[in-house]
Amino acid sequence: ASISGAQVHDSRMLVTLLEAVPSVAGLAGRPRKRPAKLHADKTYASRAHRAWLRSRGIAPRIARYGIESRERLGKWRWVVERTLGWLHRFRRLRIRYERRADIHQAFLSLACILICWRYIQRFC
Template identity: 85%
Template sequence: MARALLPEDLWSLIEAHLPSHHRSPKGGRPRIDDRAAMTGILFVLKTGIPWENLPRELGCGSGMTCWRRLHEWMRAGVWQRVHEAILRRLREHDQIMWDRACVDAASVPAPAGGEHTGRNPTDRGKLGSKHHLLVDERGLPLVAQISGAQVHDSRFLIPLVESIPAVKGLAGRARKRPGKLHADRAYASRAHRAWLRSRGIAARSARYGKESRERLGRWRWVVERTLGWLHRFRRLRIRYERRADIHQAFLSLACSLICWRYVERFC
């Protein structure tokens, strides 16, 4: 089961970005192997079980050990580097479609509350969080961020575009800006359209009374599909973490796994 969760080639890529660890001269209990801890993290992400219910057969120690390792690697920037490394491999094979990008958001319940949660106006005021996502033309996740469910989608358009990593891999300069950005009417303000134009990005959002959302929907469906893929990871379907950095770590890791599927298919 452990090998199926974390295949050898994926582990080799992740291991290259893990911080080095030096054993304490004071001795003590041996440190759980990094690969075993990573297997436990993936199991929790995919199944959504509580940390304390991690099966012993995985050999990853206690759930708290895996939680600490997830937090330690988040602080070290591991998940961002892993995501960028996978994007770089896709770029080497010219598998990132920069002509168009799409942006959207989806809310998830957060019954435990915590950082970056808020009253969801579309769910009878229950506590929730929102996943903001920007993808390329085929739905490859480039950037994902979280906020409270009460935050309007449009407030994250600029942060998402500015957070697109500069991806190397082909001759010439690294690429980080799409040619066009598709969005629904929530992002259709004049200020956002002007901001995108100033950065050489053509805005393709449905303006009230001018464009039909059905016409633009033929490009936007890919981001909705990728949000559906993200929420197949049960730990993301309902937010259990009170700490925003832990939930962001899970979200970034899920984006890396989706990108890895593209690597297995096209590279």
């Protein structure tokens, strides 16, 4: 998870977020550093994003303007909405009190860690 300014469009953070994905350890062979495919809405539907994803070996599953409706992404979109709902349970993230970005990023990372820990705890 990463933060940006309020005036920065979501699509500008795609490259930054995918480059920050850590390698997957514990699997046989060379560790994979990126996902096999990316599901996204029409915000990321530019040719530049599609070309960048293909050059990195990631299959883009992005809705196209005028061709596909957003309802097709419903299978995967609920995961994003659910996770945002979990993050909004942390009031300090929903209402930003910190002026410094590094402190807000730290609280965002802590919230993500707590969400993952609670999720794992339910199934173990």
